[in-house]
Amino acid sequence: MPLNVTIADDSAMSRKGIRRALPADWDVVIHEACNGKEALAAVDEGHADVLFLDLTMPEMDGFEVLTYLKNHHKKIVVIVISADIQPQAQALVYQLGAFRFLQKPLQAGQLHEVLHEMGLL
Amino acid sequence: MTLDELFPYVIRQLPIGVCVVNPEYNVVTWNNFFAERLNITEQEVHGRTLADLFPQQFAFLKRKIDSAFLLNHSSFSYWEQRPHVFQFQSSRPITGEETAMYQNIELFPLSAPEAAPEFVCIIVHDVTVQASYYQELRRMAGQLEQERDAQKELLRKLKETQSQLLQSEKMASIGQLAAGVAHEINNPIGYINSNIQSLKDYMQTYTQYNQSLMQLIDSTGLDKLIAQKDLLAEEKQINYLNEDIWDLINESLEGAERVIAIVRSLKDFSHVDSSEWCYADITQGIENTLKILQHEIKYKAIVHRDYQPELPLLYCQPMQLNQVFMNLLVNAAQAIEDKGDIYISVQTPESGVLEIKVRDTGCGISNEIQQKIFEPFFTTKPVGSGTGLGLSLSYGIIKQHKGDIQVSSQPEQGTEFCIRLPIVDEPTDKGM
Amino acid sequence: MSTVQISDDQKDALQEILNISMGQAANSLARLISCKITLSIPQISQTTPHEFSQLFEQGETMHYTRQSFLGDLKGEMLCLMDKSGCDAFAEAMDYSNPPSATELQELILDVSNVLAGACLLGMSKQLTLRNTLNPPMLFDPTLTDFSNLKWQSALLMEVDFVVERANFSSRVIICLEESSISELIDRIDKLLE
Numbered sequence: 001m002p003l004n005v006t007i008a009d010d011s012a013m014s015r016k017g018i019r020r021a022l023p024a025d026w027d028v029v030i031h032e033a034c035n036g037k038e039a040l041a042a043v044d045e046g047h048a049d050v051l052f053l054d055l056t057m058p059e060m061d062g063f064e065v066l067t068y069l070k071n072h073h074k075k076i077v078v079i080v081i082s083a084d085i086q087p088q089a090q091a092l093v094y095q096l097g098a099f100r101f102l103q104k105p106l107q108a109g110q111l112h113e114v115l116h117e118m119g120l121l
Numbered sequence: 122m123t124l125d126e127l128f129p130y131v132i133r134q135l136p137i138g139v140c141v142v143n144p145e146y147n148v149v150t151w152n153n154f155f156a157e158r159l160n161i162t163e164q165e166v167h168g169r170t171l172a173d174l175f176p177q178q179f180a181f182l183k184r185k186i187d188s189a190f191l192l193n194h195s196s197f198s199y200w201e202q203r204p205h206v207f208q209f210q211s212s213r214p215i216t217g218e219e220t221a222m223y224q225n226i227e228l229f230p231l232s233a234p235e236a237a238p239e240f241v242c243i244i245v246h247d248v249t250v251q252a253s254y255y256q257e258l259r260r261m262a263g264q265l266e267q268e269r270d271a272q273k274e275l276l277r278k279l280k281e282t283q284s285q286l287l288q289s290e291k292m293a294s295i296g297q298l299a300a301g302v303a304h305e306i307n308n309p310i311g312y313i314n315s316n317i318q319s320l321k322d323y324m325q326t327y328t329q330y331n332q333s334l335m336q337l338i339d340s341t342g343l344d345k346l347i348a349q350k351d352l353l354a355e356e357k358q359i360n361y362l363n364e365d366i367w368d369l370i371n372e373s374l375e376g377a378e379r380v381i382a383i384v385r386s387l388k389d390f391s392h393v394d395s396s397e398w399c400y401a402d403i404t405q406g407i408e409n410t411l412k413i414l415q416h417e418i419k420y421k422a423i424v425h426r427d428y429q430p431e432l433p434l435l436y437c438q439p440m441q442l443n444q445v446f447m448n449l450l451v452n453a454a455q456a457i458e459d460k461g462d463i464y465i466s467v468q469t470p471e472s473g474v475l476e477i478k479v480r481d482t483g484c485g486i487s488n489e490i491q492q493k494i495f496e497p498f499f500t501t502k503p504v505g506s507g508t509g510l511g512l513s514l515s516y517g518i519i520k521q522h523k524g525d526i527q528v529s530s531q532p533e534q535g536t537e538f539c540i541r542l543p544i545v546d547e548p549t550d551k552g553m
Numbered sequence: 554m555s556t557v558q559i560s561d562d563q564k565d566a567l568q569e570i571l572n573i574s575m576g577q578a579a580n581s582l583a584r585l586i587s588c589k590i591t592l593s594i595p596q597i598s599q600t601t602p603h604e605f606s607q608l609f610e611q612g613e614t615m616h617y618t619r620q621s622f623l624g625d626l627k628g629e630m631l632c633l634m635d636k637s638g639c640d641a642f643a644e645a646m647d648y649s650n651p652p653s654a655t656e657l658q659e660l661i662l663d664v665s666n667v668l669a670g671a672c673l674l675g676m677s678k679q680l681t682l683r684n685t686l687n688p689p690m691l692f693d694p695t696l697t698d699f700s701n702l703k704w705q706s707a708l709l710m711e712v713d714f715v716v717e718r719a720n721f722s723s724r725v726i727i728c729l730e731e732s733s734i735s736e737l738i739d740r741i742d743k744l745l746e
Binding site for chain 2: 581584585655656658659662663666667670671674686688689
Binding site for chain 3: 057082086104
């Protein structure tokens, strides 16, 4: 059965970029969310076995999504892909239970490496 | 000369400082700008540390260099905030007023494309000329601003003075009007008064004559005639008329006298500029003033007089002193918001000195204002309603009498003005 | 007013590019002061001189700097800094507390240089543009006659940086000349292809 993957980012270009960077042969169903609230809705609908999460978003930002997931003990694989690359932001993201932090602009090679490491490929 | 040979030559000769350092703060090279000023050649300086070369400025340079390496872009320093990072002499040691060079500094990282920076280049611009020009400009701008402020203040004072002059002119014309009116009333009220006086005399004779006539009728013993007389008197209410006539006449006389007194006071006051010196009774002047101000005072304050009996006459300018009393009494009345008291005392506390005190129970004057009240054009009243000249004029008048005027006041308690005048004889050279 | 129309896709792309450069700017600053910086979502708007003048309505409560840039894109970077947070910020940057007037000026110029530099260079790099940034200068909008500006339209790209620990906030605005807007859009279109 294919995995459910949600890409949460307020930028259409960024979502497209992540889509393109995913391995072509990866057996997944891709869903999209434009802000934190939509991301959580996708989680509730079971659309997010893996969640690619941006940090700076309207309505509800990535930090709030992570906090919510942590407080509600959701077992979701979260890979943060963000432009906010401050060491403090990265540390906070890991504290809140994200699996990986990837820097924007996203490099496809890096993403594949991470997916391999985590046994998702 | 090839391009590769040309560039180091150009850099050496550039009129700006060029110094390249590595991440350990060692100088890799510098150009003549540095070499000539420090007497250390390009070859000699290679490998020496900035800490060693510029011990005092090292902390600052280090911070700037670190920032350029870390962030991989330029970092700046300006003469406005740090005029002399490198302690170089002014570039115009003979003709310039400044001794040290003003500098703008730029530090930019040097790196191969897409690589971390290997060196930082420090560029020093000598901006002494611009800096002193700018400072001079700023000094002049400051001066101009000061002058402009002074002019503004002057203009404000001028405007104020103008409005006050207008005000005093208005006052003067009101005075003239009052004098005119007084003069016009003076004649009619004069004959009204004397006519009523005559009427009173005539009436006295007339009543005597009438009484005698009645007695004469009574003495005839003709009952019919007497009864007729009594009936007639009753019909005409003669007894009542006999009483009321005197009330009417006396009241009219009193009224006329009051009008005469006011007219006289008005006339006195319309001559405020009269500066004739003569012997005068000060209390008389105060009373005259009170009469003029009756209207302004009577609804606000009860006037308490304390005049020492048998005061000596004072050789003075009575009209001018009246002006002073007027100012003090008007101020006293205005200081009282609702109802209060005004105490006036005239005494000779020691021989040769006449002391006049005017005290009110009004709003008082704060300390800082007390300092200013005798200054010309100082007023606490809204512009246009007070001249700001009253007290300064009073001060001048008192000084002209070789006297002294002082104020003591407690906010919310009241104010007392105390005038001390020397009792002097008429100077002999003046002659009467 | 002649304007270059920007489509939603182009705007979205520009926003994302800015997001990435501002992230780099924040990272630069965060490393300098060891504090976390919160970033806003970039705002992109075309502006008239009148609208532009309204940016300075906060007047005396802010410090302002300007820094011009040349190259493939031409324009100016503006940096608005809240005066009230500057003292705490100065402390985070090892200045004396409270900083002297000249120290404060130096700090303001340094911070705006770091932010503006990272923002512009980040954007240029992603769009493969070449730009040089001139030194920042303090700017006093009260001395500027905004009714006399010589342009009709400019593109503004704004981001807020907030250092919560120091209660410091600043806004960086990239102001692009009208002639540079089409150049920028060309590059974005290439990226979107």
